[in-house]
Amino acid sequence: AQTVTQSQPEMSVQEAETVTLSCTYDTSESDYYLFWYKQPPSRQMILVIRQEAYKQQNATENRFSVNFQKAAKSFSLKISDSQLGDAAMYFCASIPRGSQGNLIFGKGTKLSVKP
């Protein structure tokens, strides 16, 4: 069974600074996908970034990038030039290749952005 662990319940960053959110996972699968979702106070789940485990290159989406360390089973999210609108819960999630859809989520990290 897959597990996803987010060890930081809360993080804080100054506006315009950079912050890194940690995520580790455990899986026996050889191929899988990893995601970061953002959940603002409205509680809608919004996709931030996706990484395919067979790709060595780290995914990037504008100010958001990941540091994917497959051997260490680590998948951290870096937010550059943090903005007030980045304040939200961030969930790391994984799913095995070929799955019928059971996304496994971590417990989340609450990010605060200070003006």
Added chain:
Amino acid sequence: EPEVTQTPSHQVTQMGQEVILRCVPISNHLYFYWYRQILGQKVEFLVSFYNNEISEKSEIFDDQFSVERPDGSNFTLKIRSTKLEDSAMYFCASSGTSGGEETQYFGPGTRLLVL
């Protein structure tokens, strides 16, 4: 940009009553999912649905729950006899044509409160 929609946004019901939560997935998607999030906890998978049948379900998805795609656009989750512990945010999600490993796009959620 196409998006998943859910109705109602909020629902309050009495314990023992039946509720139906509705979702309209993205129009060309073939895979549909329900997740729930109890307040303060992580998002949990309930069920996935493809080709008019359940593909996978979790232990949470017991006989009290059912899903249906009554027409070409709606996807519903029915809880037959609600319990207090069913109070949660329920998210619908959909993904494209290749299966659950594809990116799942979430709706805004339905907040269910059972009294």
